[in-house]
Amino acid sequence: MSTITAKTSHDDVHAPEIPYATQLRSNRLGLWLFLFSELFLFGALFTTRFVLWGNTRPPLSQEIGLLATVILLFSSFFMYRSETAIAYGDQPKFLNNALLAALMGAIFFVMVVVMEWNVFRLSGELFGIELFGHLKPGDGVYGGVFYAMTGMHALHVLSGIVFILIIWWNGRRGAFTPERHWGVEAIAIYWHYVDVVWVFFYPALYLMGKVV
C-alpha cells in the first residue's frame, strides 16, 4: 500500500469545488432517501401492530391521545412558518416559530412519556379525566407494541427537538440566510415527516379495533 501514498503529495492539485447548487441537490435527495428508508422502519412497526393486535386495541385515554396529537400537528404549522420566515429573511419570526415548534414537540413528548407511559408512577385527575395511563410494558403484546411504537416515535420527536434547538442556536448567530438555509429546510422536512408518521400511528393505536 505504501506505493499509493508515495505519490499523494498533490500540492498543485486542489480538491474540485462542488457547487452549492449541486451539494444542495445531493443533500435534498439524501434526506428524502433517508426518510424513504425510515418508512420501512415505521412500516414494520405498523405491520407488527396489525399482526399482534388484529382488530383489537388496549384501553387508552382518548382525551390524552387526542390532545397530544393536536399539539403535535400544530407544531408542524409553526415549523412551516419558521422555514417560510427564514426564506423571506425575517430572522425574529424564524427563531420564535422554531422555538414554539420545539416547545410543542416537548409537550407532546412529555404527554407520551410522563402521562401515557407514567414513568414516574403518578396518579391524578383533571375535570374528571384520568391524567396517567395504566398500560405497562409487560402487559403482553398490548404493552409491547404500544411501547415499541410510541417509543420509536418519541425517539424521533426527541431527536427533532434537539435538531430544532441546534438550528435555533445557530440561527441566533446568523448562520442562515434567505439564500442558504438548508439546515432549516432539512429539519422542517424531518419534523413534518415525524408528524405524518404519527398521523398513521395515532389511529392504529387509539382508534382502530375493539377495546379488549
Next chain:
Amino acid sequence: MRTLKILLTSALVKGLVGQAVGWALGYSFVALLRALRGLPTPWLYEPAVAFGAIISLLGFLVAAGVLADWLRWIVGKKTELKHGAPAGQPGWARYINVDTNHKVIGVQYAITSILLLLVGGYFAIVFRIELAQPGMQWLTNDEFNTLFSAHGIVMIAGILLGVGAMVNYLVPLMIGAPDMAFPRLNAFSYWVTIPSAVIILMGMAVGGWDTGWVGYATLSLKAPLGVVLFLLGFWMNGFSSIASSLNMLVTVTTMRAKGMTLFRMPIVVWGSIAASIIQLTATQTVGVALTLTVAERVLGLNFFDPVGGGDPILYQHLFWFYSHPVVYVFVLPGLGVIAELLPVFARKPLFGYRWVALSSLGIALVGFLVWAHHMFTSGMDDALRVPFMFSTMLVAVPTGVKFFSWVATMWEGKLPKNPPTPLLFVFGAISIFLIGGVTGPILGTIPTDLHLHDSYWIVGHFHATMFGGYIFPFFAALYYWYPKVTGRMYKESLGKLHFWLMLPAFWVMSIGQMSVGLLGMRRRVADYDPALGITTTHILITLAALVIGWSVLIMIYNFIASARTEPAADTNPWGSRSPEWQIPSPIPEFNYVTPIEVVGEPYDYGLAGSVYTRTIAPAPSGD
C-alpha cells in the same frame, strides 16, 4: 519506535480504547441506577451489558474522531475536508485513521472484509474438523453452536464489507466523480462496522449463542447472553448499510460526469444501484426484528413469545424481508464485475447491455417478493405458500438474462489462450453460480422443500450461490483492480495456483454438502449417525474446506509480497475502456485531474473507431 507511535495514536486504536471506556461507562450507569434502588448487579448482568454495548459504539465513534466534523457543525463551526495522511505521518497511516477519500475507504473496507472472511472461515474449519467424524471429538455442543452461528454472521458482515469495498472504490471512478457525495458519511459507514464486529465477537466471549445467524425467536429469547451482543452488533452494522447505500444512490444521481447517461453506466454501477435500493429499505425491517428481540429480552416487552400472546412467525417475516433480499446485495455487484470483465477479455461488446443493466433492478425488485420461501415449514398461513413459490421462480428470469448475456459475450470472442487470474475467477464464478442457481428451484418448490428443508442440501446451495455470486467475483475484482490500486502487478503464478486449488476444492465441498444433505444429514447439528454412510464425504468436505482456507492465504501473501517487490504495472494492463484505466496508477487523490466526458457506449470492445470517454480540455483560467 515511530511506527509504534503512529499505530498507538491511530483512530483505530483510539476508537477501540473509546469503545472499552464506553462499555464500562454504560455498564456502570445501569449498575448505578440499580444501586440507587438498592438492587445488587450480578456480574455480566444482561441489561447492563446491552446498554454498555450501545454506549460503546458511541465511545468508539467519538474517540476515533468519526463524528468530529459533525459535532463542530452543531456549534456553528465550518470545517474543511482534510486530504492526505495526518500531518507528519507516512502514507500508510491514512488507512488506520479516519479518511474521507473514497479510494482509501474502499481499501479499508477490502482489508477489513478479508480479515473478517478469514475469521469466519477459521470458525468454519474448526467445526468442519469436528464434523469429519461422527461422535464428538474436540468441541462441545455449545461450542459447535456458537461457532456455526458466528461463522454465519461474521461471513455476512465480511461480505457486506467486501461489497462496500467494490462499490466505494469503483463507483465514483466509473461515473467520473472526484469522490462520493457525502465523504464524511462515507467514513462513518466504514468506521461503524469495526465496533459492531467487535461486539459480535465479544458475544462469543460471554457465553456464545446457539441460534444460528437467523436468531429465530423464541430460541433467541432463551439463548445465553451472547445472543444480545450478536443482535446488537448485527443491528449496528445496519447503520453502515443504510448510510453507505444512501450515499451511493445520491452519488450516482448527482455526481456523474458530463455525458454519463444512465444507459452509459458500467454494469457494476447498475448492480450497485440495485443493491443499494435493497440495503436502504430492507435493512430497516431486520433492524425492527432485532430491536424487538432485544427489547423482549432486556426490557420485558412481548412480541414473539406465544406465552404472552406474541407470534414467533412475525419475527421470521420481519427477518427474511431483509435477509432474503440481502443475498442479492451480496451477488449484484459481483455479477456486475463478471459483466465488466468478460467484454474486456473477449474483446467483444457486452451482449444485450440494456437488458443486463435492467436485470439488476429486476432481481432487486423480485427479491422483495420472495422472502417467505424460507418459511414453507414454519407453520405460516398456507395461503402464502404457493404465491411465494411462483415469485421465487420468477427470480430465474432476470438471472437468466445475465447468464445468457455472459455466454453470448464469450461466444466467438477472442478469449486469451492462457487466461489471466481475474478471467479464471470469472469462469469459476459462472460455473459455480450456475450450480448454485439450478439447485435453487428445487428448494423453491414446496414439495421438494418440505423434504430438503434444514438439510445440508441448503448449505450446499447457499455456499454455491455465495461463492459463485460473491466470493469468486470479489477475488476476480481484487486481482483485476490490484494493479490500479497499488500500481504493481500481482504474481500471476501464485494467482493461478490460488484459483486451481480453490475451484476444485470448492466443487468437492459443494457437491459433497448437497449429497450428504440428500442422504439425510441435518444442518446445524454437531453429530450424525455413522449408519448414514456419509462419513467419507464428510472427510472430503472438511479437507476441501482446508484447501480453500490455504488458497486464500496464498492470495493474501501474493498481494502483500507483490506490493513490495513487483515492478510498476502498466496504466492499463488489461486494455479496458473504462475511464479509471486511462489515468495513472495509483490513482491521483481527486481521480480525474482533467475532467472527463462520456461520448460513447461502455462495452463496445473491438468496434473500430468507438470511444467511451475522453478528457475535456481545461477551460482557460480566468485568474
